[in-house]
Structures are given as C-alpha cells and as structure tokens.
Amino acid sequence: MRVNEHPVLGNVEDQKKVNFYFNGKHYIAYEGDTIASALLASGVRTLRKQEDKASPRGIYCNIGHCFECRVIIDGERTVRACLTSVEENMRIDSNATLSPTFLKGGSV
Numbered sequence: 870m871r872v873n874e875h876p877v878l879g880n881v882e883d884q885k886k887v888n889f890y891f892n893g894k895h896y897i898a899y900e901g902d903t904i905a906s907a908l909l910a911s912g913v914r915t916l917r918k919q920e921d922k923a924s925p926r927g928i929y930c931n932i933g934h935c936f937e938c939r940v941i942i943d944g945e946r947t948v949r950a951c952l953t954s955v956e957e958n959m960r961i962d963s964n965a966t967l968s969p970t971f972l973k974g975g976s977v
C-alpha cells in the first residue's frame with residue numbers, strides 16, 4: 870500500500886531504496902520513509918504488543934504524541950517509529966516497553 874506517483878512528491882521508484890530489518894526480517898523502504906510508513910507500505914500493521922493484555926498495537930496518531938508505535942532500534946528503547954526515518958541496514962525490534970521512569974510520570 871503505497872502512493873507510487875504523486876504530483877508534488879514525484880515517483881517513488883526514482884528514490885533511493887533503503888534496506889532494513891524488523892524483527893529479523895528484511896524489508897525495503899525508500900529514502901525519506903519513516904519506520905512506520907515503510908512497515909505500513911510493506912503490509913506490517915503490528916509494531917508491538919500492549920504491556921498488560923498483549924493486544925496488538927500499531928500506528929495511531931502518526932505525529933509522535935501517543936507512543937503507540939514505539940520500537941527498539943539497536944538496543945534503544947521507546948523510539949517512535951512515526952518520527953524516525955529508516956536508515957540503511959537499520960535493525961528494528963518490536964515489543965518496546967516504556968521505561969520505569971516514564972511509567973512513574975517522568976520523561977521517556
């Protein structure tokens with residue numbers, strides 16, 4: 870699911886391809902894609918599981934406010950997939966949990 874031609878953004882096929890991995894599986898994105906948009910375009914809807922009930926979570930607000938799309942990148946937890954651009958050979962994992970500080974009302 871991707872817009873391949875756009876009057877302002879141009880043709881997606883003209884953009885540089887970027888290889889990345891989500892939960893060990895290889896995917897291809899285009900330069901400028903966020904992690905969330907690249908995964909959505911690749912058919913991935915679940916980015917993590919909810920902490921208490923393990924219900925699937927994915928993109929919700931897509932502006933960085935809700936933290937539903939948080940992932941782990943190279944060991945860094947609580948990275949918002951909707952705000953982070955895909956980089957070549959990036960390793961992304963799901964099931965990122967919020968830090969204890971954040972859960973107690975502190976910052977991420």
